[in-house]
Amino acid sequence: xxxxxxxxxxxxxxxxxxxxxxxxxxxxxxxxxxxxxxxxxxxxxxxxxxxxxxxxxxxxxxxxxxxxxxxxxxxxxxxxxxxxxxxxxxxxxxxxxxxxxxxxxxxxxxxxxxxxxxxxxxxxxxxxxxxxxxxxxxxxxxxxxxxxxxxxxxxxxxxxxxxxxxxxxxxxxxxxxxxxxxxxxxxxxxxxxxxxxxxxxxxxxxxxxxxxxxxxxxxxxxxxxxxxxxxxxxxxxxxxxxxxxxxxxxxxxxxxxxxxxxxxxxxxxxxxxxxxxxxxxxxxxxxxxxxxxxxxxxxxxxxxxxxxxxxxxxxxxxxxxxxxxxxxxxxxxxxxxxxxxxxxxxxxxxxxxxxxxxxxxxxxxxxxxxxxxxxxxxxxxxxxxxxxxxxxxxxxxxxxxxxxxxxxxxxxxxxxxxxxxxxxxxxxxxxxxxxxxxxxxxxxxxxxxxxxxxxxxxxxxxxxxxxxxxxxxxxxxxxxxxxxxxxxxxxxxxxxxxxxxxxxxxxxxxxxxxxxxxxxxxxxxxxxxxxxxxxxxxxxxxxxxxxxxxxxxxxxxxxxxxxxxxxxxxxxxxxxxxxxxxxxxxxxxxxxxxxxxxxxxxxxxxxxxxxxxxxxxxxxxxxxxxxxxxxxxxxxxxxxxxxxxxxxxxxxxxxxxxxxxxxxxxxxxxxxxxxxxxxxxxxxxxxxxxxxxxxxxxxxxxxxxxxxxxxxxxxxxxxxxxxxxxxxxxxxxxxxxxxxxxxxxxxxxxxxxxxxxxxxxxxxxxxxxxxxxxxxxxxxxxxxxxxxxxxxxxxxxxxxxxxxxxxxxxxxxxxxxxxxxxxxxxxxxxxxxxxxxxxxxxxxxxxxxxxxxxxxxxxxxxxxxxxxxxxxxxxxxxxxxxxxx
RNA sequence: GGGCGGUUAGCUCAGCGGUAGAGCAUCGGUCUUACAAACCGGGGGCCACUGGUUCGAACCCAGUACCGCCCACCA
Numbered sequence: 019x020x021x022x023x024x025x026x027x028x029x030x031x032x033x034x035x036x037x038x039x040x041x042x043x044x045x046x047x048x049x050x051x052x053x054x055x056x057x058x059x060x061x062x063x064x065x066x067x068x069x070x071x072x073x074x075x076x077x078x079x080x081x082x083x084x085x086x087x088x089x090x091x092x093x094x095x096x097x098x099x100x101x102x103x104x105x106x107x108x109x110x111x112x113x114x115x116x117x118x119x120x121x122x123x124x125x126x127x128x129x130x131x132x133x134x135x136x137x138x139x140x141x142x143x144x145x146x147x148x149x150x151x152x153x154x155x156x157x158x159x160x161x162x163x164x165x166x167x168x169x170x171x172x173x174x175x176x177x178x179x180x181x182x183x184x185x186x187x188x189x190x191x192x193x194x195x196x197x198x199x200x201x202x203x204x205x206x207x208x209x210x211x212x213x214x215x216x217x218x219x220x221x222x223x224x225x226x227x228x229x230x231x232x233x234x235x236x237x238x239x240x241x242x243x244x245x246x247x248x249x250x251x252x253x254x255x256x257x258x259x260x261x262x263x264x265x266x267x268x269x270x271x272x273x274x275x276x277x278x279x280x281x282x283x284x285x286x287x288x289x290x291x292x293x294x295x296x297x298x299x300x301x302x303x304x305x306x307x308x309x310x311x312x313x314x315x316x317x318x319x320x321x322x323x324x325x326x327x328x329x330x331x332x333x334x335x336x337x338x339x340x341x342x343x344x345x346x347x348x349x350x351x352x353x354x355x356x357x358x359x360x361x362x363x364x365x366x367x368x369x370x371x372x373x374x375x376x377x378x379x380x381x382x383x384x385x386x387x388x389x390x391x392x393x394x395x396x397x398x399x400x401x402x403x404x405x406x407x408x409x410x411x412x413x414x415x416x417x418x419x420x421x422x423x424x425x426x427x428x429x430x431x432x433x434x435x436x437x438x439x440x441x442x443x444x445x446x447x448x449x450x451x452x453x454x455x456x457x458x459x460x461x462x463x464x465x466x467x468x469x470x471x472x473x474x475x476x477x478x479x480x481x482x483x484x485x486x487x488x489x490x491x492x493x494x495x496x497x498x499x500x501x502x503x504x505x506x507x508x509x510x511x512x513x514x515x516x517x518x519x520x521x522x523x524x525x526x527x528x529x530x531x532x533x534x535x536x537x538x539x540x541x542x543x544x545x546x547x548x549x550x551x552x553x554x555x556x557x558x559x560x561x562x563x564x565x566x567x568x569x570x571x572x573x574x575x576x577x578x579x580x581x582x583x584x585x586x587x588x589x590x591x592x593x594x595x596x597x598x599x600x601x602x603x604x605x606x607x608x609x610x611x612x613x614x615x616x617x618x619x620x621x622x623x624x625x626x627x628x629x630x631x632x633x634x635x636x637x638x639x640x641x642x643x644x645x646x647x648x649x650x651x652x653x654x655x656x657x658x659x660x661x662x663x664x665x666x667x668x669x670x671x672x673x674x675x676x677x678x679x680x681x682x683x684x685x686x687x688x689x690x691x692x693x694x695x696x697x698x699x700x701x702x703x704x705x706x707x708x709x710x711x712x713x714x715x716x717x718x719x720x721x722x723x724x725x726x727x728x729x730x731x732x733x734x735x736x737x738x739x740x741x742x743x744x745x746x747x748x749x750x751x752x753x754x755x756x757x758x759x760x761x762x763x764x765x766x767x768x769x770x771x772x773x774x775x776x777x778x779x780x781x782x783x784x785x786x787x788x789x790x791x792x793x794x795x796x797x798x799x800x801x802x803x804x805x806x807x808x809x810x811x812x813x814x815x816x817x818x819x820x821x822x823x824x825x826x827x828x829x830x831x832x833x834x835x836x837x838x839x840x841x842x843x844x845x846x847x848x849x850x851x852x853x854x855x856x857x858x859x860x861x862x863x864x865x866x867x868x869x870x871x872x873x874x875x876x877x878x879x880x881x882x883x884x885x886x887x888x889x890x891x892x893x894x895x896x897x898x899x900x901x902x903x
Numbered sequence: 904g905g906g907c908g909g910u911u912a913g914c915u916c917a918g919c920g921g922u923a924g925a926g927c928a929u930c931g932g933u934c935u936u937a938c939a940a941a942c943c944g945g946g947g948g949c950c951a952c953u954g955g956u957u958c959g960a961a962c963c964c965a966g967u968a969c970c971g972c973c974c975a976c977c978a
Contacts, residue, residue, distance in 0.1 A: 024937085861921095
């Protein structure tokens, strides 16, 4: 007798198996089949696992485990991202607590300290992934700033520079005054906030009148170098070219004509601040206007803003400007207005558009091939709708600001010579060589994090070196990622992959579900709405967490995963209960195996209905789970196996075979039954393993089988030979019959302990055959002591009667019968059938239906209707005889 | 301003042209020797709204409302 605890205890199991799997090298490539490779989206090295990660990496582990079992040569490369701004923020925060800034340390010490911190605590998220059960190849672990990765980044920069794809430019970019760095367009969030629209009077220098301009940002007027109106605007025809005296500043600025001013907005005149607005910058270029920077990199007013404002924070300056304008009577009016506001994705500080010199990547030529491969279907998005989102963005792509004014990251490999020439090189020594004796100085800035992560698939496989891994595993098979980084990351990998590898980086892009909180908002740590997956694992186990998430992971449909204690438990409890069910069903099988020899996991042929049926059900489950995984319908896979295991296997098959399987004496028949039940259980475990790796391994190890680990056991195969429509139909009848008897017992308040007699009337040979074959099972599952079968049900007195699957049934109750209750039950039953019959009759009376509906549908409707009519008649007769009593 | 999702039982969600489904919750009954984290049975839904297509619509089409995302330089 194998001793197993009554309930599944996940923790000891999880702790036991993960190290075993790892040390036996199961995570390494090795299958003899075709390759299947995933390079996981690298989480931030500073990060810890949140619920979205848990889903993302569970999905990838399911795929890799499944393909591994299918015999593919699988490789899943893990890694982390240096996450420039995020990591620098973490270290700066630490410094702040010590009363220091990074400038107190200096660049080198700051970078060293960051490295040290990463070495000490950077692996947190990796160990959390291991706890989740992820079967990743840890010996190939990569970091976006490790030695080889630096080579990849440098190679990319140099090659793109040499191809003319990288350039230096001065233009208005998005500047975050808190992070004190430039950021790219897609790192900016747009949000509409309630604000004001200020209408300001700008007087002409000659005193001949005023022009009213409207702005949401009055402080920028200090940097105005023109006012523009539409050339077609009749109101301004006579005043174009006149000079305005800029209030508060006194600068003489022209009134220019430019299409950019829309006549229908406000007065039709717009102030032009070329250094602090993208559109104004372009207008400034067209009209050759001065660009006066009045807000600095920290968000404070510069000296050029004038003595009265210099040094003020931009929002304080706004107040003072308004006060001063009001004092001078220059405010025409102030309206409530919805202001579109841009904020930094990282810290939510309001972005300052700022004239600044930065490095850019020219995107058009890189984008075209990346558009083509998606249009041609070589890279497929799942769900498909994301293809359009990707293409729309790619077709309107703008140049990419890649320089960041940070210290943590890949330093830009550009050196400037004393005479001002740019030298771009893969290393300092190469740069010195190229400089030919001139002194050189490296650019202070670092590259956007996404510049390096955009090289991920090829770089982790060894590029720029031509390694065997790169040769073997590029392109990878699938990228599983969140939809909010399609632009930031996915697009860049496709572009760089095509550029450097001349091939796509992955076949499929699976955009997985966003995990929302109970109010439908995205779960995020900063909002405090996150569920900590490690807490969930502690409470319920890794398998339960995985299953709870995966069973909800319809293709890209958002998942509402409540964060509040009570509801959260409900959602994971469902999965935990399932794990427990698996545990106990296995316990039942193992207890009955005992010491019996000659038992193996093997299908011993059998004619018995239950056996034929479960084999057919199992076969269907294999087919459905496999095709669901193939199409990234992980929820369908989870659901299918859940129902097969719980409903078909536990509730019916185990119950139907229990008497044989748990028989004391081990005959050949019992041995064969044990082999079959072990086979079904063991095959189910293999189907379940990718979803719930730990519990399936623990049980698998205790079953008779061949092999070392379920991880490397073969994936179950379906076979048409196991399909059995007859068995499925017969079983359906049997289930309906047993359920009906149980229903009568329950509705008539008959105690479970009391054994019933059951009379069945049917003239149908097929039904009789089924009843004879299954009588023992009916007796046990319906708790009946005696079954009497006849062609016609005799006149019964004091019996509960019903009809099911064409059979009349009666449960004699003797003096126990409550006639009112029985009448009630029959009427309820009859009404249900009458309603259905009425709707079918309506259809059959409809000439159009009869003429136009397909023949099979008409036939089906007719026979179902006839069946119902017969049943209703029988119920009616029962009622009449009841009435007589 | 464009675009994309969603709206089905109290809750979380499947179903996407031929009799409304699951899990949880709820109600009734069970400590029936694998499992009370379980077993057995029941109740509960004008499938957001309005039109249209169809013999037939939760499902297809058009529009409306609400919720949520994404994109966009209108001061």
